[in-house]
Amino acid sequence: MRLLTHNMLKCHVKNCTDPDKQYPLRFKDVQIEQIEYEPNEEFLVRMLPRIDWSALVKTAKDLNIGIPGSMPEDPASDQDFLQKLHTIIMETHITEGSMVCDGCSHEYKITKGIANMLLAEHEI
Numbered sequence: 001m002r003l004l005t006h007n008m009l010k011c012h013v014k015n016c017t018d019p020d021k022q023y024p025l026r027f028k029d030v031q032i033e034q035i036e037y038e039p040n041e042e043f044l045v046r047m048l049p050r051i052d053w054s055a056l057v058k059t060a061k062d063l064n065i066g067i068p069g070s071m072p073e074d075p076a077s078d079q080d081f082l083q084k085l086h087t088i089i090m091e092t093h094i095t096e097g098s099m100v101c102d103g104c105s106h107e108y109k110i111t112k113g114i115a116n117m118l119l120a121e122h123e124i
C-alpha cells in the first residue's frame, strides 16, 4: 500500500467522526518496502492539490522518512521536490502491519500490501 493511498484514507467506523482523530490513520508495526516505479511528473503535479501535506509529514515522520516540512512555493516546477515526493508517495509501500484510528482505536490490518478497510457489522 502506497503512502499516497494512506493519505486519502480516514476511519469510517460509525460514530467515529472527530476529524482531528479519524485522520490520518496511525501506522503500527509496519514493514516498509521501497519499490522502484517510473516517475510520472504530470501525475504528481495533478495529485498535489489532493495531498494533505501536514498528514503526509506526520506519517512520514512516524515512519522515519525524510520529508520537507512544507510544500515549496512552486512545487510543480521544483524537480528536486517532485523526485522526493515521488519516492515518498509512490515508491514507499507498507507491506505488513496495521493502521490505527486515534478516535475509536479501530485497527485496519495490512497484509501483503493490501489494507483491509472492511468493518464488522456493529461498526457500520
Ligand SMILES: [Zn+2]
Residues within 6 Å of the ligand: 011, 012, 013, 016, 022, 101, 102, 103, 104, 105, 106
Ligand atoms: Zn475511528
